[in-house]
Amino acid sequence: MNRSQEFSPLKNSAECDCPETCRQLISELHAGFIERAGGIVERTSDSYLCEVSPLVSYAGEGLEHLKGQTFQCPVHIQ
Numbered sequence: 001m002n003r004s005q006e007f008s009p010l011k012n013s014a015e016c017d018c019p020e021t022c023r024q025l026i027s028e029l030h031a032g033f034i035e036r037a038g039g040i041v042e043r044t045s046d047s048y049l050c051e052v053s054p055l056v057s058y059a060g061e062g063l064e065h066l067k068g069q070t071f072q073c074p075v076h077i078q
Contacts (some may be wrong), residue, residue, distance in 0.1 A: 009042075012025070020047070033060035034077070038067030041075060047074035 004057040011017045024047065037055040037060065041050055056077055057063050067076070 001038070014042060023049070024039035030077075031075075033057060034059055034066055034071065034075070039063070040070040042070060042072045044073050050075040053078040 019030060027050040030052045031043070031048075033052050034041050034050070041048075050071075050073055052063070053076070054061075063077075
């Protein structure tokens with residue numbers, strides 16, 4: 001597993017290691033969950049939002065029902 005999938009420090013208020021970079025990394029991780037399950041995530045900009053609720057899937061498992069579906073950001077699978 002890639003280090004950025006396991007850890008994203010939150011220690012600054014702007015630029016690097018800030019809330020925005022943490023949000024981008026979690027969005028990329030969750031978009032990857034959907035894409036590995038066969039779904040398509042249309043990213044409309046660099047600062048897109050994508051979230052899979054941990055009540056649905058913790059690590060990308062059980063998302064097979066998303067195969068073939070297209071999602072426009074922002075995405076919230078719940």
